Amino acid sequence: MKKLLILLILLFNNIYASNYGELLFYGNCVTCHFKTKKVSAPSIAEVKENYINAFPIEEDFVNYMTQWVLKPNAETSIMKYSIDEFELMPELGYDKLALEEIARYIFKTNFNKPPK
Ligand code: HEC
Known part of the structure; x- marks a missing residue:
């Protein structure tokens, strides 16, 4: 019984952790970074x-x-061509x-994969 409980907690934790990053991404970044389309910023792909x-x-x-x-900086950008395009x-x-x-x-995510 105790083992089952630990297993369930581990499982739940894992699901929670992976969805958490996804939720945060969709809540904070997709307004500018679409999955594969370039709109007001380069796509996240x-x-x-x-x-x-x-x-x-x-x-x-x-x-x-x-x-x-945390602190966008043109000098440490690895996509300088994007700064020229979008600022x-x-x-x-x-x-x-x-x-x-x-x-x-x-x-961890392949953004080019078509949704199932
Ligand atoms: C208000 C619009 C906006 C939002 C919101 C935004 N970005 Fe951006 N982001 C841009 C633009 C425009 C660029 C392209 C110019 C550049 O590289 O600075 C960019 C570039 C980047 C880059 C490339 C950096 C480089 O090396 O040049 C990363 C990484 C990035 N964004 C991550 C994120 C993440 C993660 C989030 C969410 C937490 C996010 N962005 C939210 C507009 C946005």
Whole structure:
């Protein structure tokens, strides 16, 4: 009985954690970053492609993206061509822990995959 309970808690925690990043992403980023369409900003699929090429390791990807979004900076941008096209992303005062969840979700998600 105790084992089952622990298993259930672990399972619930996992589901909660993965959906949490997704929720935060949809709540905070999609107004500008559409999944695959370029509108007022590069699509998140395009951002991810640039980031994964520069930072193939999850921790590096998450750390760099979190720091960058906390304080967008043209000098440390890895997508300078996007700044020329759209101007620098504004500083939006996001919470650091929330950004880490979002970056982890972006790292793990294939945005080009058609929805089931
Ligand atoms: C108000 C619109 C807006 C919102 C909201 C927004 N972005 Fe952006 N973002 C932009 C624009 C425009 C660019 C392209 C110019 C640039 O790179 O600065 C960009 C670029 C980026 C980049 C590329 C950085 C680089 O190296 O140049 C990342 C990563 C990013 N956004 C992540 C996020 C995340 C994560 C969120 C949600 C937490 C978010 N953005 C919300 C407008 C936005």
